[in-house]
Amino acid sequence: MKYWHVKTGFMLMLLVSFYSVSLNAETNIEAKEEVIVNPFEKLLLPSANAEKLRRIQIKRITSADENKLYMACIAVLQDMGFNIDKRDQLLGFARGAKNRKAEAPAQELTINILNLMAILSGNQPASYEKDQTITAMFVITPAYTGRRNEFEVRITFHRFLRQPFRIQAEVLDNPELYKSFFSLLDKAIFLKEHKL
């Protein structure tokens, strides 16, 4: 048993190094299993209710002339009080906007308290925005059936709400709104096609 302590020491060192290597390997596996979250991965993805919205926003319409259909859509937007601000007739696209009041009864009490405090401290009461911009835009695409006189009209309504302590941008998803637009469009097409 000559040099027994050297041999034992060597074996111990070997064991420790094996242990540390296996520990590192385990840590590496754990590191690989960490889920890396990309902050941009949700960008440019359709929202959860996109399919439902698509169904209520699109209507297939038969019309002999795309230009007449386009002008009928413009007329309906005007009937609804929109001012047309962007358009390209060659693409069958137009956008209209209107500004309307957006009363905020829930915030009135807070505003009154803040204004009272301002007056008591010798300042002018602040004025708060209480309005909304409603935007409507449509695009006409030839229907996928391939028939020359079939088109799909897609309309979307957006709202940008400005109220005290509340600013919100949203797509309006009330189906009745879209039904009303298409009902008015049917009437407008009838009037255009019969030159009334």
Place this chain on the structure above:
Amino acid sequence: MNNTIIKAFTLVTGLVFFLTGCSAIPDDAVLGNAAQQLKLRSIQSRVYETTDKSSVLRNVISTLQDLDFLIESADLGTGTVSARKFAMKGIGNYSNLKITISVQPKSARTMTVRANAEFNNKLLEDPVPYQNFFTALNKSLFLSGKLVE
């Protein structure tokens, strides 16, 4: 004595104007990062087998409507569509996403669709959002019978 004061004042004022005029605008802010432009272009572009520019642009608009964007401009002549999406919840918590799509003929039978987006005033360089956009566009083109990649 007065002349000396006037001269010194003019010199100091001139120096101040000179120094403030030299405030540096980083080249990258204007020109973009040249080294990454080629890579970015391939991330942002797809080629479609179609000659119908108008139909592709109409489907681009429809896709942007799917993604809740507001169209800011659309022009068949230049083949471009620009749109903006502004999401705000409460005060100070907002995100601002802008996108421009261009559709240009690549060959006699193909069109290149290129999208470039900006998120909160920064160029979007991550490939995933562009993949998301083209997946949605492919779906729209497929539904209209124009797909083709």
